[in-house]
Amino acid sequence: MSGASLAEVARLPRLAIVGGAMILAWIMVALLAPWFAPFDPIEQDLTRTLLPPNLQHWLGTDNYGRDVLSRLIWGARLDLQMGLVAVAITFSIGTVIGAIAGYVGGFLDTLLMRLLDVTISFPFFVLMIAIISVLGSGLAGFYIAVALVGWVSYARIVRARTLVLRQSDFVLAARSLGFRPARILLRHIVPNAIAPAVVFSMSDAVLYILLGSSLSYLGLGVEPPTAEWGVMIAEGQTYIATAWWMTTFPGFAIALLALAFSLFADGLAEVLGTST
Amino acid sequence: MSAATSAPLLAVRDLAVSFHTPYGVVRAVDGVGFDLAPGEFMGLVGESGSGKTVTCRAMLGLLPNGRGRVDGGTALFEGVDLLRMDDEGLRRVRGRRIGMVFQNPTSHLDPVMSIGEQIGEVVRLHHGLAAGAARVRAVELLRGVRMPDPETRIDSYAHQLSGGMRQRAMIAMALAGGPALLVADEPTTALDVTVQAQILRLLLDLRDSQGLAIVLVTHDLGIVLETCNTVAVMYAGRIVERGPAATVLAAPRHPYTIGLLGSRPGAFPRRERLAAIPGQPPGPGALPTGCAFAPRCGHAEARCAAAAPTLRAVGDGRWVACVREGWS
Known part of the structure; x- marks a missing residue:
C-alpha cells in the first residue's frame, strides 16, 4: 500500500506482469485496429463466404464473406471498452457511496446499505436483462444497467475499509491538524480504502466483458452487423458444424482477454496484500 | 522559572471526562487542573490508564467519537475556552495554535x-x-x-x-x-534510546528557539527530569502532585510520586530488588470513594477513605493532593 514507483512495478509478481502485458497488447490491438485489420470488418463479399483459414484470410471468412480476423480486431475495441467503461462507472459510483456511507454513518449509512441489500437480493444477470429490456438494447442501455446494478460490490468494499480507517491513527492525526471531514475523507481515507476495490475491479472487468458479449449474443447488447465477439459467436453458431472458425476464434479472444485481467488481478492482490 | 510567572497560555480547571462503555459510564479524568506558561515544558506523568492521553485529547476535542464526553471544567487557551468551542472553532485551533505529536509515528x-x-x-x-x-x-x-x-x-x-x-x-x-503549544503524547516511547535522546533534544531546542510551550506525556521520570520545567503526576484520573520538575522529583511529597520514583531502575542497577508499589491501580469503573491511592498507600489512615483529597499549595509552587499535606 504505497505510491507506485518504477522500482515497485519491477517487484510485481510474474503473473501480474504477464497479465498486464496481455492487457496492454489487447489495448494496442484495439487502438490500432484500422492499421492491424487487413480487411474492412463489415464489408460483405458474397463470393467468398465461409472460407476456412487460409493465407489471405488467416482466420477464415464468415457467412457474409467478411474477414474473421478483421472482425476480431475491431471487436476488441468494443469488448475492451465495455469492460473498462463498465468498471470505471461502477467503481466511481460504488466508491463514492461506500465512502460516504462509511464515514458519515448513522441514518444515511443505514439508508444506503438497505438500498444495497435490495439491489443485491436480485440475481445480477436477471436484473441486468430486466433493466436493458426496459431501456432498449445497445451500449447506452448496457452502461446504464451496469451503473444501476454494479456499484454494490464497490460500495461494500470501500465502506468496510472506510469504517476501519475512520478510527485509524493517521485520521486522528489529520483531525489534530485541523482538516475538515470532507478533506480527510477525500485525501486520506479514500486513497487508502480503494486498494482492495482496485484489485476487485480487475476481476470485475472480466465479468463485464463476459456480460457484454453474452448480452450481445442474446441480442440485447451491440447489434449486428457491428463487429463484437458476442455477436460473432451468435452469428456463427448456425454454422458451427461446417465453419468452426466463426465461433472458435472469438471464443478464444474472450477467454484470452478474461485471462489477462484475471492474472493481473491475482498479481495485484498479492502486491497489495488483499484477496478477492 | 521565569516562564511560570507570566500569564498562562493554557489554564485547565476541573476537567472531567467520562467514557460510555458497554459496562457503564466510567470517569476517566476527574478534576484535572494546571497552568501552562508560554515557553513552559511540562511533563504529564502517570501509569497507563491514568488519564494523561485523555486529558490532552479532551482539550482538542479529539476524544473517540460518541464514547468519550467532557463532563465539565474549562480549558482556557489564549483566552478562549477550548471545551466550549464548536467544531469550526476547534479546527482553527488544531494544527494552527496547538500541534499534536503522537506516540507511534508509523x-x-x-x-x-x-x-x-x-x-x-x-x-x-x-x-x-x-x-x-x-x-x-x-x-x-x-x-x-x-x-x-x-x-x-x-x-x-x-x-x-x-x-x-x-x-x-x-x-x-x-x-x-x-502553533504556540505542542502536545506530545509519548513521542519517544516507540523509539530506541539514542533516537529518543535526539528527539527530546529537538523538542528542547524548539522550546528555546520558538518559545513553544510543550506538554510532554510520558511515563518515564528520567525524561521528565532531563527536559521538563514542571511536572504533573496523574493517578487514576486525577493530578496528585504538581510543581517544578527538579524539586518534585528530588523531594516528592505525595506517596504515589515517592513510590513511582522508588520503582525506577537506576542507570547502574545494583543487586537489589526494585521497590514496586504494592497492588494494582484501580480500574476506572471501581474507584474507591476516598483517595484513589489509599488502598496501595503505606501511609493510609482512616480519613483517607472519607473523601478524595484536592490539590493544595504547599509552597515553592508545589501542589499535593494528600491528606497528610496541609492538614497536619
Missing part, C-alpha cells in the same frame, strides 16, 4: 501520501500558500526538525523512513501551522 502518518505532501497540506490549509511555496516551506520545516537531507526526504513515504525520521516528519507536520 501509524499516524498517511501511508499513501509523501511526507512533503502531508506537511504541505497543513501549510496550505493554515497559511494559504500555493503548492510551490508550500513545498519550499515543507523543506524548511523538515530542516528545522533536523531531518537529514530534507530536499530528498520530502518525497519519501512513511514506510521508507526510519522510526526517528518518521517522528521528525510528524513533528514537522505539527509545527507546520506555527
Whole structure:
C-alpha cells in the first residue's frame, strides 16, 4: 500500500506482469485496429463466404464473406471498452457511496446499505436483462444497467475499509491538524480504502466483458452487423458444424482477454496484500 | 522559572471526562487542573490508564467519537475556552495554535501520501500558500526538525523512513501551522534510546528557539527530569502532585510520586530488588470513594477513605493532593 514507483512495478509478481502485458497488447490491438485489420470488418463479399483459414484470410471468412480476423480486431475495441467503461462507472459510483456511507454513518449509512441489500437480493444477470429490456438494447442501455446494478460490490468494499480507517491513527492525526471531514475523507481515507476495490475491479472487468458479449449474443447488447465477439459467436453458431472458425476464434479472444485481467488481478492482490 | 510567572497560555480547571462503555459510564479524568506558561515544558506523568492521553485529547476535542464526553471544567487557551468551542472553532485551533505529536509515528502518518505532501497540506490549509511555496516551506520545516537531507526526504513515504525520521516528519507536520503549544503524547516511547535522546533534544531546542510551550506525556521520570520545567503526576484520573520538575522529583511529597520514583531502575542497577508499589491501580469503573491511592498507600489512615483529597499549595509552587499535606 504505497505510491507506485518504477522500482515497485519491477517487484510485481510474474503473473501480474504477464497479465498486464496481455492487457496492454489487447489495448494496442484495439487502438490500432484500422492499421492491424487487413480487411474492412463489415464489408460483405458474397463470393467468398465461409472460407476456412487460409493465407489471405488467416482466420477464415464468415457467412457474409467478411474477414474473421478483421472482425476480431475491431471487436476488441468494443469488448475492451465495455469492460473498462463498465468498471470505471461502477467503481466511481460504488466508491463514492461506500465512502460516504462509511464515514458519515448513522441514518444515511443505514439508508444506503438497505438500498444495497435490495439491489443485491436480485440475481445480477436477471436484473441486468430486466433493466436493458426496459431501456432498449445497445451500449447506452448496457452502461446504464451496469451503473444501476454494479456499484454494490464497490460500495461494500470501500465502506468496510472506510469504517476501519475512520478510527485509524493517521485520521486522528489529520483531525489534530485541523482538516475538515470532507478533506480527510477525500485525501486520506479514500486513497487508502480503494486498494482492495482496485484489485476487485480487475476481476470485475472480466465479468463485464463476459456480460457484454453474452448480452450481445442474446441480442440485447451491440447489434449486428457491428463487429463484437458476442455477436460473432451468435452469428456463427448456425454454422458451427461446417465453419468452426466463426465461433472458435472469438471464443478464444474472450477467454484470452478474461485471462489477462484475471492474472493481473491475482498479481495485484498479492502486491497489495488483499484477496478477492 | 521565569516562564511560570507570566500569564498562562493554557489554564485547565476541573476537567472531567467520562467514557460510555458497554459496562457503564466510567470517569476517566476527574478534576484535572494546571497552568501552562508560554515557553513552559511540562511533563504529564502517570501509569497507563491514568488519564494523561485523555486529558490532552479532551482539550482538542479529539476524544473517540460518541464514547468519550467532557463532563465539565474549562480549558482556557489564549483566552478562549477550548471545551466550549464548536467544531469550526476547534479546527482553527488544531494544527494552527496547538500541534499534536503522537506516540507511534508509523501509524499516524498517511501511508499513501509523501511526507512533503502531508506537511504541505497543513501549510496550505493554515497559511494559504500555493503548492510551490508550500513545498519550499515543507523543506524548511523538515530542516528545522533536523531531518537529514530534507530536499530528498520530502518525497519519501512513511514506510521508507526510519522510526526517528518518521517522528521528525510528524513533528514537522505539527509545527507546520506555527502553533504556540505542542502536545506530545509519548513521542519517544516507540523509539530506541539514542533516537529518543535526539528527539527530546529537538523538542528542547524548539522550546528555546520558538518559545513553544510543550506538554510532554510520558511515563518515564528520567525524561521528565532531563527536559521538563514542571511536572504533573496523574493517578487514576486525577493530578496528585504538581510543581517544578527538579524539586518534585528530588523531594516528592505525595506517596504515589515517592513510590513511582522508588520503582525506577537506576542507570547502574545494583543487586537489589526494585521497590514496586504494592497492588494494582484501580480500574476506572471501581474507584474507591476516598483517595484513589489509599488502598496501595503505606501511609493510609482512616480519613483517607472519607473523601478524595484536592490539590493544595504547599509552597515553592508545589501542589499535593494528600491528606497528610496541609492538614497536619
